[in-house]
Amino acid sequence: MDHVSTPLQLDPDRLLPADPQTRSIARALYESVAQLPIISPHGHVAPSLLMDDEPFSDPAELFITHDHYVTRLLHSAGVDLGALGVGRSAPVDPRHAWRILAENWHLLAGTASGYWLTHELATLFDIRDEPSAETADASYDAIATRLADPAYRPRALFDRFGIEVLATTDDPMDDLSVHAALAADPTFSGRVLPTFRPDAYLDPTAADFRARIARLTEANGTAPDDFAGYLSALEARRAHFVAHGAVSADHGVREPYTVDLSDDEASALYRRAVAGDLDAAGAREFAGNMLLRMAGMSARDGLVMTIHPGVYRNHSSATFDRFGPDTGHDIPITTTYTGNLRPLLERHGLEPGLHLVLFAVDETVYSREVAPLAGFYSSVFIGAPWWFLDAPDAVVRFRSAVTETAGFYRGSGFIDDTRAFLSIPARHDMARRLDSAFLARLVREGRVSPAAAERIVTDLVDALPRKVFKL
Template sequence: MSLELDPDRLFPVDRQTRTVARNLYERVAELPIISPHGHVDPEVLRRDEAFPDPADLLLSRDHYITRLLHAAGAELTSLGVGRAAGADPRAAWRIFCTNWHLFAGTASGYWLMHQLVTLFEAEEEPSAENADRLFDRIAARLGAPGFLPRELFERFRIEVLATTDDPLDDLSSHAALASDPSFRGRVLPTFRPDAYTDPENPLFRENVERLAAHAGSAPGNYRAYIEALEDRRRYFIQHGAVSADHGVREPLTVDLDDSEAAKLFKLAMQGGLSAEEARVFSGSMLFQMARMSVSDGLVMTIHPGVYRNHSSGTLSRFGSDTGHDIPVGTTFTENLRPMLEKFGLEKDLHIVLFAVDETVYSREIAPLAGFYPSLYIGAPWWFLDAPDAVQRFRSAVTETAGFYRGSGFIDDTRAFLSIPARHDMARRLDSAFIARLVAEGRISRPMAERLITDVTDSQPRKVFKL
């Protein structure tokens, strides 16, 4: 089967609206990529070495892909996932190609098709018959001129790329990139404190002790703990950070006085918290992170609603981020109220709310962002960053909050080569949605032309203070 990209892919079916969508898309297709939240390892760009092989690049590190193969019976060991790294890459690639049909209709399949055609000039869909031939074609391209990470960074027209980093990371990779005159991109660290603020994390005590040792303070002192986190945020800002990211189970915020928080912190360090006390302490720390953002200006992104490491057997064998994180129901209105009561009217505070529970878009997130100047609606994320889900998102939030309470597109990916495919998809889908409003007589053509440029470029710059 031949592999090709329809130039009008993702545009509306009816010709009149499709023409409007195409014209809107052409206005933004070549704009630079702003990627203010993602998980690409900055070392990839600092080292600037050739990618090792097709399986490592496109398959083994991408849990969107490996989880579906695993569901169909493939062993994660054979795919080189997590702690199974080192599996035969050609054998893993054969498994993927043999099961290419599993990705029909999925966002992963769409992005992969885009990459195979635009980067590797593939002319046929992956299959058991052509797996080795396709592997060799991609491997040859990986060693060719123009395919080193920094060359691709420029080819992709990435202007800003944010990473996600541990609070105690020395950020040496970021410093090296920032001081390298041969690299013209902007790679920003992001402060991610979850492992230091969630007492149910198995490494919580160890992490807090490391934080205290780094700060030269007593590990059991709550005030010193808070000051150490504040100090690390300042360090990140000095290295270019514009945001702090919080991946919490629920977006609970609790306004505790220092004495009560100190008691819970002491119990947390002793391993003596009940489940409810751990929940309250985590909620108090999310509240504290908002307070810090008011003070230091870091944009606060909240990514809740995911049951991390759902399969304990898979976690023990392969580690985290290996495909078994599952969405759970989420509520924002009551959970965020303590934080919003205290800080919600702060106009220089930017909080971006993400969700993988679609029911909250029109019921909670859009109404909240439609009132509080501090709140913005995060783009469809993770299980929802797919064509139909993106259109449902636009329909759910636009009628209440419009286009200017959103974050702009967020690719949130570890898969470096998929970044252009994901942003191109978002631009096409936004063009399609806005074109429908034009065709229905709900907005004018000039307004549509303004909107498509703003949601693609101006809005993420504004929301992430770029």
């Protein structure tokens, strides 16, 4: 029996309510924001991608190798990550890797990855058939042909996607020369902002902590064991980022623990940390105090403070040893904010200069803690659904969990937080559809007026991210 290809489904009313009347309201709301510019104030696209503007190499490199959403699902089905070219593995034949994805396409059904990839394949590459063993080579060739077209280079796609602002994530010691070059380039009109990411300089358990501190303090002209000099060095690097357009500082901690220590107490812990004799309990206290001090710095220099906690990084030692970090084996853990953040909020929570955006991959914390905190503290904002929760049904649960307590205007707006450049429009389009659907139900139930829904759906895309991230 000859194989019959399955059409790649991209319903124009996808994610909108099934009820015809509610769907009609949702469709009108969505159409009012569908073409608005994309504001992406937190993400992980490398700025060199836009600076170099080189063609993407092949479909596997683009859609598989660096997308741990995809590779982890394939790995769970028994696919060796090495066959996909992940991390530190040896280079692989990209066509073979693409065939593996195509043969296992059914594994992505119902997942956010499957949804986004479908959007990308259909809207960017005009792929009409679902990937499968039979269609793998044809789809690979069709995508590869498009990638050779100058219209598919990063800068051209940046313009095509309608991206107005794109933030990257950067090491504090980065000289930001790429950002400076992009800003000075008259042929590039986009706004690409660095983000200060100091985790490895605040946590004594981080890899190479002592070497990083030595480099940081040397650049500042201070002794490595001088706590005041260490703080001064961090402030200097933050100022360097602000001068290059940064609007935020991001903190990817396992737990959002904070503690208020005196300068003498913190200094004693710091000296032990740089000497290499600080135990785990002391390291937790030091890192917790530094998270609190980062809030103080944000209140003074204006960098928005975002916290991304609750992930057990590199859960599989064997996978880490073979492939390295960010290869799909990071697993969510329980997160609590109310007690952990109270010292920080007691010290800085009422300061007008602080914007504190709280994210979670533990969705139980949204209604229990994040929404109530944002519903009181003017400094606290609700971060968009992140990582394992940036999927259609999870986004709907998020919206239900936070809105009745904090309303629509205590949130950050949607944030894609992705390394996958081509998925950015798919993710933002998904969020706009889901918010339109949510608001349409409230209109149908008589809980929100049509005029209010029209304003809210626009503000979620535009006004809110501008306000929260001080754009």
